[in-house]
Amino acid sequence: QSALTQPASVSGSPGQSITISCTGTSSDVGSYNLVSWYQQHPGKAPKLMIYEVSKRPSGVSNRFSGSKSGNTASLTISGLQAEDEADYYCCSYAGSSTYVVFGGGTKLTVL
Amino acid sequence: QLQLQESGPGLVKPSETLSLTCTVSGGSISSSSYYWGWIRQPPGEGLEWFGSIHYSGSTYYNPSLKSRITISVDTSKNQFSLKLSSVTAADTAVYYCARHGVADGNWFDPWGQGTLVTVSS
Numbered sequence: 001q002s003a004l005t006q007p008a009s010v011s012g013s014p015g016q017s018i019t020i021s022c023t024g025t026s027s028d029v030g031s032y033n034l035v036s037w038y039q040q041h042p043g044k045a046p047k048l049m050i051y052e053v054s055k056r057p058s059g060v061s062n063r064f065s066g067s068k069s070g071n072t073a074s075l076t077i078s079g080l081q082a083e084d085e086a087d088y089y090c091c092s093y094a095g096s097s098t099y100v101v102f103g104g105g106t107k108l109t110v111l
Numbered sequence: 112q113l114q115l116q117e118s119g120p121g122l123v124k125p126s127e128t129l130s131l132t133c134t135v136s137g138g139s140i141s142s143s144s145y146y147w148g149w150i151r152q153p154p155g156e157g158l159e160w161f162g163s164i165h166y167s168g169s170t171y172y173n174p175s176l177k178s179r180i181t182i183s184v185d186t187s188k189n190q191f192s193l194k195l196s197s198v199t200a201a202d203t204a205v206y207y208c209a210r211h212g213v214a215d216g217n218w219f220d221p222w223g224q225g226t227l228v229t230v231s232s
């Protein structure tokens with residue numbers, strides 16, 4: 001059982017927007033603005049898409065955005081494209097005892 | 112361009128020790144700004160962080176795995192390594208290494224391509 005809770009799957013049509021939630025606790029997501037998001041295509045390594053809740057690394061499309069409210073972080077993908085179909089994982093710092101926790105992952109299907 | 116590459120046996124027997132090495136190229140592992148981490152992914156499952164090491168030797172370990180893990184660094188070879196003892200079939204997974212940004216957040220980038228380790232007799 002993963003420390004952070006994500007929906008198993010979400011779907012959307014090309015051009016639409018979707019949001020993936022990542023629910024933690026006051027010991028991780030709720031206490032630190034240190035949430036990152038990763039995209040993983042089948043058979044490939046994960047790719048960093050968002051860090052520090054809402055910052056985008058160089059080269060990542062501005063269609064990807066992140067936010068946080070309380071113990072829940074969210075990843076929003078706007079203007080869905082076929083290439084966005086992948087698994088998405090959230091990750092949070094969880095304090096000086098646990099350090100790093102991941103979500104269970106969400107499969108995004110572009111209809 | 113920083114690149115990471117995992118290497119090690121693809122098959123390990125139950126109760127033995129799994130050993131993997133990550134070689135960093137295109138940059139120095141001796142950067143004070145970063146740690147270097149190991150993450151695994153069992154087939155069809157999610158990601159699990161093992162631990163991270165700084166070039167100075169400072170380490171952070173997943174507390175649920177800490178008793179079985181050793182992560183070390185060899186700055187002369189620009190490598191860091193993972194040892195996981197007393198493996199079982201549940202340790203079968205793709206193992207990834209990645210640069211771990213700690214000073215300015217909590218992120219992993221880039222990642223190695225991953226290596227599948229199967230635990231079986």
